[in-house]
Amino acid sequence: MESLVEVSLEFDRIEHAMNLFGNFDENINIIEDAFNVKIISRDNEIRVVGYSDGVYKAQTVLNRLISMAAQGDIISKQNVSYFVQLAEDNQLDKVKGFTADFICLTARGRQIKAKTHGQKIYVDAIKENDIVFGIxxxxxxxxxxxxxMAVTAFRNKEVNRIVLTRPAVEAGEKLGFCRETCKTKWIRICGRCMMLFMK
Structure with missing residues (x-):
């Protein structure tokens, strides 16, 4: 019969623990239910008790969430559920390898960053390619x-202008019809004319 194991994790500030645990410990409850472990908090220490496989996965998820809290990110139930799902699917390398770099800062100083592994792949594709289709x-x-990413490139002087285009498909318009509003400050252009306009 498999024996119980226990691991300890430390965090720096009490605010990080409040962020990590969530309202009425809702974040911790998700982890406990998913991995069949018991999580106990004492002072600046978190103890995880359970069977080895569940404890290992819970430890990995908690480490990631603690690092998020240390960076000032708000931890939501969605974040916790996402990391738990990755751990349950044996994709723990994505949890560990999730980078902490951010794309840019908002006017209020909030960091904009990829929140999932798929978003990280998308951002990396935009960095490495001239044209990317996001579906x-x-x-x-x-x-x-x-x-x-466009605003970041503009701020870094990698580009000198940002052009926003979209297909003119609205009520009362025919597909492929390009309205003659390109002379105004709001550029509306159909997909068929987009390449000609960009040239």
Whole structure:
């Protein structure tokens, strides 16, 4: 029969623990339920008790979340569930290798960064290629990250202008019809004319 094991993790500040545990310990409860472990907090130490496989996965997820808290990121149930899912799918290398670098800072000083492994691959593709197609469900950060990368390139003087284009497909318009509003400050252009316009 497999014996119980225990590991200890340390964090620097009490604020990090509050961020990590979440409201009414909701974040910790997700980890405990997923890996069948018991997590106890004492002073600036977290103890994880359970069977070796579950403890190892919980430890890896907790280390990642502690590093997020140390960087000032707000830890949500979505973050915790994402890392737990990676650990359950035996993709712990993605949890460990998740880089802490950020794309840019907002006007309020908030860091914009990739929050999932897929977003990190997307950002790296934008850095390494001139043209990238981002395909995915609504709300997954495709446009937001692309705009953040464009603003970063503009700030770093890698480009001297940003051109926003979109297909003119709206109610009452025909597909491929390019409205003659290119002379105004708001450039609306159809996909068929986009390459001609960029040239």
């Amino acid at each position: 995915g469900p609504a709300g997954t950060g495709k446009t937001f990250l692309a705009v953040a």
